[in-house]
Amino acid sequence: MIPANRPTGIEPLGDMPWGTHICMFYETRNDLLDTLADFFSAGLRNNERCVWAVSEPVTQAAAAQILRRAIPDFSRYVADRAIEILPAREWYLPGNHFDMQKITSGWNMKLSAALAEGYEGLRISGNAFWMATKHWAEFCQYEEELDRSWSGQPFIALCTYSLQDARAADVMDVAKSHQFTLARRRGEWELFETPELKLAKQQILKLKNELEERVTVRTRELVAVNRQLEAENAERERAEAALEKAQSELGRVSRLTSLGVLAASIAHEINQPLTAIVTNSEASLRWLTKGVPDLVEARAALCRIAQDANRASAVIERIRALVTEDKAEYGYVEINDAIHEVIALMRGTLREHRTVVRLVLEPDLPRVVGDRLQLQQVLMNLITNAVEAMTGVNGAPEIIIRSGSNEAGGLLVSVEDRGRGVDADAADHLFEPFVTTKADGMGMGLSIAQTIVEAHGGRICASPASPNGTVIQFSLPGVKGAS
Amino acid sequence: MSGSPASVFVIDDDPSVREAIGSLLRSVGRQAELFGSVKEFVSRGNPRSPGCLVLDVRLPGQSGLEFQDELARTRIHLPVIFITAHGDIQMSVRAMKAGAIEFLTKPFRDQDLLDAIQIAIERDQARMAAYAVRADLRRRWEELTEREREVMQRVVSGRTNKQIAADLGIVEITVKVHRGQVMRKMGARSVAELVRMADRLEVAQEGTRAILY
Numbered sequence: 217m218i219p220a221n222r223p224t225g226i227e228p229l230g231d232m233p234w235g236t237h238i239c240m241f242y243e244t245r246n247d248l249l250d251t252l253a254d255f256f257s258a259g260l261r262n263n264e265r266c267v268w269a270v271s272e273p274v275t276q277a278a279a280a281q282i283l284r285r286a287i288p289d290f291s292r293y294v295a296d297r298a299i300e301i302l303p304a305r306e307w308y309l310p311g312n313h314f315d316m317q318k319i320t321s322g323w324n325m326k327l328s329a330a331l332a333e334g335y336e337g338l339r340i341s342g343n344a345f346w347m348a349t350k351h352w353a354e355f356c357q358y359e360e361e362l363d364r365s366w367s368g369q370p371f372i373a374l375c376t377y378s379l380q381d382a383r384a385a386d387v388m389d390v391a392k393s394h395q396f397t398l399a400r401r402r403g404e405w406e407l408f409e410t411p412e413l414k415l416a417k418q419q420i421l422k423l424k425n426e427l428e429e430r431v432t433v434r435t436r437e438l439v440a441v442n443r444q445l446e447a448e449n450a451e452r453e454r455a456e457a458a459l460e461k462a463q464s465e466l467g468r469v470s471r472l473t474s475l476g477v478l479a480a481s482i483a484h485e486i487n488q489p490l491t492a493i494v495t496n497s498e499a500s501l502r503w504l505t506k507g508v509p510d511l512v513e514a515r516a517a518l519c520r521i522a523q524d525a526n527r528a529s530a531v532i533e534r535i536r537a538l539v540t541e542d543k544a545e546y547g548y549v550e551i552n553d554a555i556h557e558v559i560a561l562m563r564g565t566l567r568e569h570r571t572v573v574r575l576v577l578e579p580d581l582p583r584v585v586g587d588r589l590q591l592q593q594v595l596m597n598l599i600t601n602a603v604e605a606m607t608g609v610n611g612a613p614e615i616i617i618r619s620g621s622n623e624a625g626g627l628l629v630s631v632e633d634r635g636r637g638v639d640a641d642a643a644d645h646l647f648e649p650f651v652t653t654k655a656d657g658m659g660m661g662l663s664i665a666q667t668i669v670e671a672h673g674g675r676i677c678a679s680p681a682s683p684n685g686t687v688i689q690f691s692l693p694g695v696k697g698a699s
Numbered sequence: 700m701s702g703s704p705a706s707v708f709v710i711d712d713d714p715s716v717r718e719a720i721g722s723l724l725r726s727v728g729r730q731a732e733l734f735g736s737v738k739e740f741v742s743r744g745n746p747r748s749p750g751c752l753v754l755d756v757r758l759p760g761q762s763g764l765e766f767q768d769e770l771a772r773t774r775i776h777l778p779v780i781f782i783t784a785h786g787d788i789q790m791s792v793r794a795m796k797a798g799a800i801e802f803l804t805k806p807f808r809d810q811d812l813l814d815a816i817q818i819a820i821e822r823d824q825a826r827m828a829a830y831a832v833r834a835d836l837r838r839r840w841e842e843l844t845e846r847e848r849e850v851m852q853r854v855v856s857g858r859t860n861k862q863i864a865a866d867l868g869i870v871e872i873t874v875k876v877h878r879g880q881v882m883r884k885m886g887a888r889s890v891a892e893l894v895r896m897a898d899r900l901e902v903a904q905e906g907t908r909a910i911l912y
Contacts, residue, residue: 487784488713488715488716488784489715491782491805491806492713492715492719493719493806494806494809495716495720495722495806495809495812496723498723498809499723499725499726500722502723503722503726513725516722517719517722520719520722523715524715524719527715564784567757568757
């Protein structure tokens with residue numbers, strides 16, 4: 217698009233950029249004066265230095281009078297030397313001699329001075345009085361040169377020609393050397409364009425349209441892409457929120473599931489010592505109230521009461537510890553002790569499924585650093601799975617829990633069942649959340665176990681047991697220098 | 700306690716509960732034997748003296764209920780008292796139908812257990828006594844000669860000496876001698892007593908009895 221930032225004051229042209237070089241053919245003197253009044257008025261209002269090279273049919277005095285009438289603050293502009301009215305003949309033909317170089321540099325000096333004095337540019341007009349003179353050809357060359365060299369400079373030039381004096385050939389010459397050709401006949405404007413300009417304008421219009429079309433298309437694409445991005449973003453945020461929710465739900469449900477499994481165990485684990493306490497206390501009463509009180513038996517029964525009460529309170533402690541949603545508490549963990557505790561806690565479940573647990577625990581194992589409760593959760597999940605894997609399977613349900621060490625000084629713990637086992641396909645996905653081989657399983661136990669083991673820097677894997685069933689083994693890094 | 704020393708066999712995998720029950724039983728003068736599993740008890744062998752079983756329902760390995768079924772199939776007729784940490788109605792119904800004396804939920808009142816044990820042991824003693832009587836009768840019956848058995852069957856069926864003599868084709872005096880031998884060998888003081896013995900032995904002759912009517 218053409219940057220149009222200078223008001224020309226010429227109605228059909230409107231705003232034009234610097235470097236605009238216009239020629240105007242006028243019919244009457246008034247046509248000329250009205251145009252120039254508007255032209256300079258626009259220049260003065262926009263902080264341009266104006267230079268009017270005057271020649272017949274206008275005199276310097278007439279020019280000043282016309283401008284004073286048309287421009288309200290004309291005197292101030294004159295005082296500020298914002299406008300200069302020159303006699304054209306002296307400017308262009310000093311000593312009746314045409315020197316193109318000298319005129320051009322003259323304009324350039326005036327421009328430099330104007331810029332130095334704070335004007336934005338130079339607005340000039342000259343009346344080509346000499347169409348019939350011998351310098352016409354030279355003048356035409358000058359105009360062409362001007363048109364080329366002023367492009368991009370802060371110049372606006374309006375050259376005026378009398379229609380009455382002009383021959384057809386002259387009009388052609390003039391039109392060729394200006395960007396715009398206008399004619400004013402008794403107040404009516406006519407506008408001619410040079411073929412180059414017309415072509416350029418068409419080109420520009422075409423380019424502009426193409427550009428606008430491309431911008432529109434591109435904008436449309438960008439809007440679509442943007443909309444898509446926004447949608448994707450929203451979708452991602454939704455997914456992330458859902459994921460976060462699912463993860464917290466996962467942890468909670470897993471804990472609840474373990475607790476649910478524990479509930480029966482808890483009832484049993486509390487009930488057993490309670491039964492023993494009640495029976496022992498009744499027995500000790502009977503020992504004491506016999507004809508000859510048996511203090512040895514009574515004492516033994518009372519000792520057992522104390523032991524059972526401690527056992528019951530230990531159960532409660534363990535349950536409380538499991539229920540409390542504490543953050544991980546890392547410390548040294550004796551895995552064999554942890555295994556014994558979990559077995560004790562799960563005795564109810566094991567009994568219910570009539571599952572026998574065989575412990576193959578190596579003594580003096582390397583200690584590991586970890587969260588005891590979390591590791592017990594792992595064991596509990598593995599044992600629960602093992603128990604459930606054997607329901608409805610022929611043969612005595614048996615779980616083998618092994619502990620040992622590996623070459624790296626780490627710990628190995630495995631839980632083996634005699635269930636149906638899992639095929640290789642399923643084994644690959646066993647630790648993924650919501651993957652289950654059980655009809656009513658949620659598929660979270662092993663996923664949680666894996667999360668915990670890996671958080672402890674360990675690995676967990678599943679393999680087939682011999683002759684049947686599954687072994688889930690996990691490793692934990694040992695602590696150097698501590699055993 | 701009166702009579703032969705009865706034993707209470709306690710099978711519970713929880714040593715605390717096991718020992719508490721053991722102490723309770725000893726404190727009332729009961730002889731108790733404690734086992735951690737059905738397997739342990741079975742390997743001990745069939746008890747000769749009267750007794751009863753105190754059995755945890757949910758034992759690992761073999762459940763108490765399954766063991767009860769197995770006991771019924773074998774010649775071990777020990778009365779069973781179930782104790783359970785969390786029994787349900789279905790389970791107790793099944794146990795009682797299968798002949799359990801009592802189904803107690805842990806923790807139980809000592810007196811409830813002792814009462815159940817008392818009933819169980821009395822029942823076992825009665826069972827053993829009845830068994831002993833039957834075994835004695837059977838032994839005596841087996842000591843009779845073929846002719847004496849024929850005579851006894853007819854006597855308990857209400858036939859007269861004359862009729863028996865006719866039945867067997869022997870003289871009446873011989874019938875009387877056989878009859879005296881039967882009464883002596885069987886240890887019967889009256890014909891009525893002999894009839895009851897025959898009932899227990901199930902040796903009466905249906906065919907001949909019908910002739911009476």
